[in-house]
Amino acid sequence: MNNFPPYKIFLSFVLVFLCVALFLLLNPGDKYRIKVLVPETTKEGGGLIKGRSPRPPEISGVIVHPADEPVTRLEKITPADQSEYPDFISPRGIEYPNGDENILIPFIESIKGIEKEGSQTRILYFGDSQIEGDRITKFVRKRLQSEYGGSGPGMLPLMEPVYVSISLEFQQSSNWKKYDYLVNQQPSSTQGMGTMLSYSVYEGSEANLSISLKEEQDIAGRYFNCLRLILIPGSGEGVIRYSSSSTAIREWIVPSGSELVQFQFSFPSIQSELRLEFDNLAGAKMMGLSLESTTGVLVDNIAHRGSAGLEFSRDGTGSFREMANFLDPDLVVLQFGINVVPAKSNDFAYYGAYLAEEIRFLQEQIPGVPILIVGVSDMGQLVKGIPTGYLSVEKVNEVQRETARQTGSAFFDLLAFMGGAGSFKEWMDAEPILMRRDFTHFSHAGGAYVAEGIAQALIGAVERSNNPEDNGI
Amino acid sequence: MEFDLWKYLVFSPDEPMYFTSAIFWGFLSLVLLFYSLFYKKPILRNAYLLLVSMYFYYQAGGWFFLMLIFSTLVDYILGLRIHAAKTNRGRKLFLMASLLVNIGILGYFKYSYFFVDLISGLFGIDIQVTNVFAHLLNRTAGTDLDIHTIILPVGVSFYTFQTISYTIDVYRKHVKPVRNIIDFGFYVSFFPQLVAGPIVRAAAFIPQLYQKYSLSERQVWHAVFLIMGGLVKKILVADYLAVDLIDKVFESPLSFTGFENLLSIYAYAVQIYFDFSGYTDIAIGVALLLGFKLPINFNAPYQARSLTDFWRRWHISLSSWLRDYLYIPLGGNRKGKIRTAMHLLVTMLLGGLWHGAHWRFVLWGFYHGMLLLLERLFISRTAGLDHSHAWKIWLSRILTFHLVLAGWLIFRAESPLIAWNMVSQVFSHFGGGAVLQYIQSNSIIIGLMVISFFLIGMPARIKETIRGWFIIRPYWLKILIVLVVIFIVYQFQISEQKPFIYFRF
Numbered sequence: 001m002n003n004f005p006p007y008k009i010f011l012s013f014v015l016v017f018l019c020v021a022l023f024l025l026l027n028p029g030d031k032y033r034i035k036v037l038v039p040e041t042t043k044e045g046g047g048l049i050k051g052r053s054p055r056p057p058e059i060s061g062v063i064v065h066p067a068d069e070p071v072t073r074l075e076k077i078t079p080a081d082q083s084e085y086p087d088f089i090s091p092r093g094i095e096y097p098n099g100d101e102n103i104l105i106p107f108i109e110s111i112k113g114i115e116k117e118g119s120q121t122r123i124l125y126f127g128d129s130q131i132e133g134d135r136i137t138k139f140v141r142k143r144l145q146s147e148y149g150g151s152g153p154g155m156l157p158l159m160e161p162v163y164v165s166i167s168l169e170f171q172q173s174s175n176w177k178k179y180d181y182l183v184n185q186q187p188s189s190t191q192g193m194g195t196m197l198s199y200s201v202y203e204g205s206e207a208n209l210s211i212s213l214k215e216e217q218d219i220a221g222r223y224f225n226c227l228r229l230i231l232i233p234g235s236g237e238g239v240i241r242y243s244s245s246s247t248a249i250r251e252w253i254v255p256s257g258s259e260l261v262q263f264q265f266s267f268p269s270i271q272s273e274l275r276l277e278f279d280n281l282a283g284a285k286m287m288g289l290s291l292e293s294t295t296g297v298l299v300d301n302i303a304h305r306g307s308a309g310l311e312f313s314r315d316g317t318g319s320f321r322e323m324a325n326f327l328d329p330d331l332v333v334l335q336f337g338i339n340v341v342p343a344k345s346n347d348f349a350y351y352g353a354y355l356a357e358e359i360r361f362l363q364e365q366i367p368g369v370p371i372l373i374v375g376v377s378d379m380g381q382l383v384k385g386i387p388t389g390y391l392s393v394e395k396v397n398e399v400q401r402e403t404a405r406q407t408g409s410a411f412f413d414l415l416a417f418m419g420g421a422g423s424f425k426e427w428m429d430a431e432p433i434l435m436r437r438d439f440t441h442f443s444h445a446g447g448a449y450v451a452e453g454i455a456q457a458l459i460g461a462v463e464r465s466n467n468p469e470d471n472g473i
Numbered sequence: 474m475e476f477d478l479w480k481y482l483v484f485s486p487d488e489p490m491y492f493t494s495a496i497f498w499g500f501l502s503l504v505l506l507f508y509s510l511f512y513k514k515p516i517l518r519n520a521y522l523l524l525v526s527m528y529f530y531y532q533a534g535g536w537f538f539l540m541l542i543f544s545t546l547v548d549y550i551l552g553l554r555i556h557a558a559k560t561n562r563g564r565k566l567f568l569m570a571s572l573l574v575n576i577g578i579l580g581y582f583k584y585s586y587f588f589v590d591l592i593s594g595l596f597g598i599d600i601q602v603t604n605v606f607a608h609l610l611n612r613t614a615g616t617d618l619d620i621h622t623i624i625l626p627v628g629v630s631f632y633t634f635q636t637i638s639y640t641i642d643v644y645r646k647h648v649k650p651v652r653n654i655i656d657f658g659f660y661v662s663f664f665p666q667l668v669a670g671p672i673v674r675a676a677a678f679i680p681q682l683y684q685k686y687s688l689s690e691r692q693v694w695h696a697v698f699l700i701m702g703g704l705v706k707k708i709l710v711a712d713y714l715a716v717d718l719i720d721k722v723f724e725s726p727l728s729f730t731g732f733e734n735l736l737s738i739y740a741y742a743v744q745i746y747f748d749f750s751g752y753t754d755i756a757i758g759v760a761l762l763l764g765f766k767l768p769i770n771f772n773a774p775y776q777a778r779s780l781t782d783f784w785r786r787w788h789i790s791l792s793s794w795l796r797d798y799l800y801i802p803l804g805g806n807r808k809g810k811i812r813t814a815m816h817l818l819v820t821m822l823l824g825g826l827w828h829g830a831h832w833r834f835v836l837w838g839f840y841h842g843m844l845l846l847l848e849r850l851f852i853s854r855t856a857g858l859d860h861s862h863a864w865k866i867w868l869s870r871i872l873t874f875h876l877v878l879a880g881w882l883i884f885r886a887e888s889p890l891i892a893w894n895m896v897s898q899v900f901s902h903f904g905g906g907a908v909l910q911y912i913q914s915n916s917i918i919i920g921l922m923v924i925s926f927f928l929i930g931m932p933a934r935i936k937e938t939i940r941g942w943f944i945i946r947p948y949w950l951k952i953l954i955v956l957v958v959i960f961i962v963y964q965f966q967i968s969e970q971k972p973f974i975y976f977r978f
Contacts, residue, residue, distance in 0.1 A: 004688045
């Protein structure tokens with residue numbers, strides 16, 4: 001037998017290496033990488049032109065390390081106070097443009113009203129996939145409800161095909177469909193989407209829906225005693241039947257109409273589940289369902305995968321304002337940015353301009369309601385095999401801060417809270433892991449820390465209003 | 474840009490040397506270049522490969538290569554002592570010493586936390602794990618090492634089993650002890666199979682140490698084919714599915730529909746098989762390029778017609794090790810039905826525990842043990858029936874696969890609650906209305922799954938035909954194919970290099 005000497009294999013290896021080296025030389029910046037084959041979680045962004053442009057690709061999905069904390073242990077990993085933060089986390093308070101601490105006064109007054117008048121304080125918490133599935137908002141809600149009272153998960157879409165909430169279990173007939181501005185685009189752009197930026201409809205004459213709050217929830221999150229349903233009925237009279245484990249079936253007769261209507265019902269006792277049956281309401285647009293307490297803090301999780309926070313002004317029908325009138329929010333939180341960072345641009349001023357337009361739209365729709373911008377979180381990507389932070393993170397963060405200043409909004413510097421640009425590596429290396437292996441999304445444990453940071457900053461703002469000498473956090 | 478050569482020469486905990494890292498293939502090229510100087514003389518060849526193997530282990534696991542040297546020296550000496558002992562008692566004594574050292578190393582590094590937690594839980598006392606080596610170093614050398622953490626050395630489960638099999642084989646007189654420490658060190662540490670097997674028996678490998686280098690051109694391309702296949706299995710399929718589907722669903726199953734949960738369970742069956750068999754294919758290919766033959770570790774396991782058949786096809790080197798060094802010594806099936814059942818259960822429980830210091834691996838072993846017992850009962854009752862019909866063959870394959878699949882759910886889920894949540898999501902929140910939407914927007918995952926199961930079910934003769942076709946192509950075409958495969962793998966490379974699953978065991 002003829003032996004094949006090792007040096008011949010070596011020469012073949014060299015030949016292959018040379019070809020690969022040549023390819024890499026001609027391929028700076030992954031020019032020949034077929035984007036569609038890269039997992040969605042690592043896609044780079046494209047352009048970001050408002051309106052008619054394709055939406056910025058979402059860094060979506062939830063990539064985690066197997067060793068991450070399971071859902072059932074979430075309660076245990078929520079830090080009780082800032083002394084339990086890892087070293088690289090830098091807790092901070094709310095930033096006010098031009099030092100104007102009055103920005104949050106309406107929110108703070110509303111919080112104080114909970115104790116004085118037994119009123120509600122509602123926070124509309126908008127965000128991208130970073131808050132999907134109630135990941136961060138659940139802990140913000142839990143913290144604020146434990147501080148000021150309140151229970152229930154707040155406003156929900158009636159159908160969620162993209163993700164499943166960690167707080168709720170939905171069971172529904174299969175004829176539901178959800179429309180929104182991004183993932184399941186609405187059939188007609190002339191129809192409003194309300195404050196949820198989405199609506200659900202069903203096909204056929206009947207549909208049903210059961211919701212139960214998951215047992216892993218904290219006590220407050222597991223119960224509600226008030227139900228709201230906001231919808232546009234459409235033509236024809238319909239019926240909605242609702243019941244819980246401890247109440248008899250009740251009915252709402254829904255008259256026909258093209259205006260937004262709200263049905264509200266307070267249960268005599270606390271509930272943890274609900275069943276709804278819809279009859280002859282095939283044309284109705286279900287804008288949202290809220291499970292809440294009649295008093296205390298409510299935090300609505302309004303997550304939109306792929307969003308950069310630029311969809312609010314698409315509503316030309318006034319549905320946002322009308323629905324907000326029903327809900328009477330006291331604070332709007334905007335947590336966006338991870339879909340902007342990967343865009344190949346050196347100047348994100350255009351994003352600031354668009355975001356400012358959106359904020360002004362919100363200020364027109366819900367005048368007097370303060371807005372808190374939560375800055376972009378740190379994130380990275382793999383460059384030639386090495387986890388590398390996006391240089392644009394700091395730019396986007398600064399643009400968001402400047403937009404807050406221009407629009408008179410409050411700002412929470414999440415990037416600084418995390419430890420600054422490049423800190424995503426420490427979040428990934430932490431035990432339990434705080435950032436997922438897509439270098440972008442927080443793990444449940446990481447989300448709990450972020451939520452704690454934001455909630456503490458808000459609590460600090462309230463406490464500071466009581467005692468101006470207090471530094472807030 | 475400054476090129477920092479030193480960075481690539483020293484161990485980096487963040488970037489250990491895996492088969493999937495470019496640095497490994499550079500390392501292998503240099504090994505082959507200098508191998509040309511030594512390959513004709515077995516003594517020099519073995520010494521050279523021992524040296525590069527130690528360096529490889531240093532690059533993969535850091536300073537734990539010192540422990541590998543310690544383990545090698547101990548078993549080398551004890552192997553000689555066992556052989557030289559005049560009495561059975563003496564032979565037994567040296568064998569016990571070998572078992573004590575090897576199992577001691579494995580137990581200390583791998584199971585300390587497990588047993589400490591177990592004792593703490595059982596007796597309600599608070600015991601902390603202490604790294605005695607770090608403690609001793611701190612006391613004697615004034616170092617400041619963390620004494621509360623014990624790190625699992627990479628590959629320790631594999632090479633300790635390999636050395637245990639050696640001393641037992643010497644004790645049983647199945648092999649003669651290796652006289653030369655270099656040859657023995659090379660047998661223990663041969664780098665292609667050092668960190669994740671296959672667990673090579675002395676009888677199969679040691680004779681090769683004394684044979685002349687023999688490698689045909691066909692074998693070279695056979696090896697290249699195996700390496701390419703292994704890389705495709707690992708990077709293109711296993712890592713992609715893990716990052717884009719499996720990890721996220723297994724972390725938080727209630728955040729996904731029942732369909733995604735079900736899909737991720739099937740995907741994990743693909744991932745673990747392609748990950749481990751991919752590693753083995755690369756290991757066999759690399760060893761072959763150096764002129765050594767390693768045994769196969771997988772033989773189309775998902776085509777098995779029964780659980781017994783599955784264990785003859787899955788991780789063959791481990792299952793045969795457990796059979797020869799645990800099940801049979803316990804008494805095998807020679808001591809009545811009840812004892813046989815007990816031997817089987819103990820073997821499977823310990824086999825499960827070998828995979829990791831966690832109750833879920835014990836449960837997984839128990840699950841397989843119970844199924845094997847039930848299967849024996851069932852087979853003994855249907856012994857006279859004809860099982861050769863095609864539909865029966867396929868039915869038994871599908872049934873076996875799904876039993877294995879349920880086992881993987883236990884194996885992968887971090888806790889029974891996670892496994893339960895996944896199953897309950899499948900039955901209570903399947904999300905049938907969103908299936909089409911999911912498939913449309915996740916066509917790569919679905920495509921990979923379909924191709925993977927097609928390959929898994931492909932008859933061996935077709936695979937052989939494809940390999941044969943590749944081997945006889947002209948040189949330029951084979952190089953072109955290799956480049957195309959590298960290009961495709963590059964397209965699928967994900968955000969982070971994921972270690973092979975079995976590196977953790």
